Amino acid sequence: MHNILLLGGTSQASALARLLADQGIAATLSYAGRTDKPMSQPIAVRVGGFGGVAGLVDYLLGHRVTHLIDATHPFAATMSAHAVEAARLTGVAHVTLTRPAWRAEEGDRWTHVPDIAGAVAALAGPPRRVMLALGRMHVDAFAAQPQHHYLLRFVDAPSEPPRLPHHSLIVDRGPFALEGDRELMQAHAIDLVVTKNAGGTGAQAKIIAARQLNLPVLMIDRPALPARTELHAPDDVMHWLDHAAPSVADRGV
Numbered sequence: 001m002h003n004i005l006l007l008g009g010t011s012q013a014s015a016l017a018r019l020l021a022d023q024g025i026a027a028t029l030s031y032a033g034r035t036d037k038p039m040s041q042p043i044a045v046r047v048g049g050f051g052g053v054a055g056l057v058d059y060l061l062g063h064r065v066t067h068l069i070d071a072t073h074p075f076a077a078t079m080s081a082h083a084v085e086a087a088r089l090t091g092v093a094h095v096t097l098t099r100p101a102w103r104a105e106e107g108d109r110w111t112h113v114p115d116i117a118g119a120v121a122a123l124a125g126p127p128r129r130v131m132l133a134l135g136r137m138h139v140d141a142f143a144a145q146p147q148h149h150y151l152l153r154f155v156d157a158p159s160e161p162p163r164l165p166h167h168s169l170i171v172d173r174g175p176f177a178l179e180g181d182r183e184l185m186q187a188h189a190i191d192l193v194v195t196k197n198a199g200g201t202g203a204q205a206k207i208i209a210a211r212q213l214n215l216p217v218l219m220i221d222r223p224a225l226p227a228r229t230e231l232h233a234p235d236d237v238m239h240w241l242d243h244a245a246p247s248v249a250d251r252g253v
């Protein structure tokens with residue numbers, strides 16, 4: 001019998017939750033608890049951190065989890081590293097569901113930076129009109145470059161206003177359409193887009209819109225992670241579940 005722990009917080013995790021429910025496979029979706037109203041799900045949901053690697057190990061053993069599926073955002077590097085380590089310690093079968101990173105195409109004007117700090121540093125200079133498509137977690141770091149006007153887009157209205165002296169804030173949940181993002185950039189006279197390399201289609205509209213409008217993009221590259229098996233589509237994970245070596249719990253050890 002499978003008993004899945006699915007680490008979520010992405011639309012791919014929600015898509016996989018639907019497939020698991022359709023197949024009647026026992027599974028729990030785990031959220032960090034960062035958004036106020038997570039989407040309702042067709043499988044059991046738990047919310048909140050586990051308490052580091054040790055807490056995750058306890059959870060996996062205590063709940064007799066057979067398969068750990070990491071479908072967190074590619075920038076959730078701490079959780080993903082914990083998943084690798086907890087799976088190693090417990091022998092629970094482990095796989096990652098993640099979208100391939102975006103790659104620059106003809107017409108793209110990308111500058112790569114390794115992390116948020118790199119993006120902040122790259123913004124030194126005269127005032128610009130910047131679309132900061134990062135979510136609310138990392139926005140305060142950009143207060144170090146207060147000269148710019150920032151266009152922000154968050155899933156939830158923040159409880160406190162962002163600490164950026166010049167900004168416009170839009171509250172909206174993806175996926176976003178190309179036309180809408182292009183119009184948004186034009187309406188706000190954006191001259192630079194800052195984004196993480198999330199991959200996938202749901203967040204890609206802004207990248208294509210920037211290409212079409214000939215706007216430069218500051219691309220924050222993905223964090224490095226320990227070696228692990230990565231699959232790109234929810235269907236691939238279903239196939240893996242059918243064929244993955246049984247984990248320690250599956251073997252009744």
Ligand code: NAP
Pocket residue numbers: 007008009010030031032034047048049050051052053055056071072073075076077078079080082135196
């Ligand atoms: P992170 O830095 O890798 O994780 C920090 C801590 O949050 C983890 O150590 C863990 O706490 C807890 N955590 C993270 N994901 C969790 C999950 N799915 N279930 C239970 N606990 C979780 O992660 P993050 O960048 O803050 O992202 C948090 C959540 O937002 C993730 O679910 C991610 O998929 C989603 N998200 C992130 C981004 C992004 O750009 N980072 C974008 C969209 C969505 P403990 O150590 O206590 O277990």
